[in-house]
Amino acid sequence: MIAGLDPIPIQELRISSCPKVWLVDGYLDDLQSLTPIRGEVTAEHQGDMLSVKGDIETVVNLSCDRCLNSFNQQLGFTEQELIWIRETYPNPNPKGITSFKELRFTLPDSMVEIIDPSKEFDPERWIFEHLNLRLEPINLCGSNCPGPTNLSSPKANQNIKHTSHSSENFDPRWSTLKKLIA
Ligand SMILES: [Zn+2]
Numbered sequence: 001m002i003a004g005l006d007p008i009p010i011q012e013l014r015i016s017s018c019p020k021v022w023l024v025d026g027y028l029d030d031l032q033s034l035t036p037i038r039g040e041v042t043a044e045h046q047g048d049m050l051s052v053k054g055d056i057e058t059v060v061n062l063s064c065d066r067c068l069n070s071f072n073q074q075l076g077f078t079e080q081e082l083i084w085i086r087e088t089y090p091n092p093n094p095k096g097i098t099s100f101k102e103l104r105f106t107l108p109d110s111m112v113e114i115i116d117p118s119k120e121f122d123p124e125r126w127i128f129e130h131l132n133l134r135l136e137p138i139n140l141c142g143s144n145c146p147g148p149t150n151l152s153s154p155k156a157n158q159n160i161k162h163t164s165h166s167s168e169n170f171d172p173r174w175s176t177l178k179k180l181i182a
Contacts (some may be wrong), residue, residue: 002037004125005127007120010050019044019119022123024056031131033058034072041123049082050115056127064141066148069178071141077130083121084114 005022013020022041027033039056057076064071115121 001029002124002127003107005041005124007122008125009120010041010045010115010117013043013045013050013121016045017052019161024127027132028124029129031060031128033060033075037127037131039076041127043121043123045085046082046122048085050084050085051080052121052126053076053080054127057130058131060135062139062141064145065139067133067146068149069116069141069146075134077134079130081113081142084112085117086114087116087118088114108146 037058
């Protein structure tokens, strides 16, 4: 829990004449970081949309999935997100979407987050989700990674290479690893 990052009701943002700004400096309960999570989050009510901007930086300690060594990595984002203020996703009929005059551009419904007008915007939750999005599913310490310590024989390494090249239906989450050993 980061001090000062209190959620704010959407209704309060609606009647407020200026954007709400949170200064961020602290640690999240659900995302361990080496340094405090620092930056700024701004939320502004804009008609049917909630405009949220964030500029967040921290450093996390990760364990490499190849060599198992731990390493530090910068984690952060500069992001502006428009969240649609409405109770439910609209009917997928595109005619319905054009009737929302405040919607300046059309995005596929699945790509737009919605927030219930009777609910609160939680800046801490928003930061957590956006930092999580930037964590790689596979952690690699870098281009100088010594490789798997328990598979150090040349033959074993060849097998790994062969498998990754011949498998066409490989899990896309492994693509970073595939690039590294290609
Ligand atoms: Zn490594």
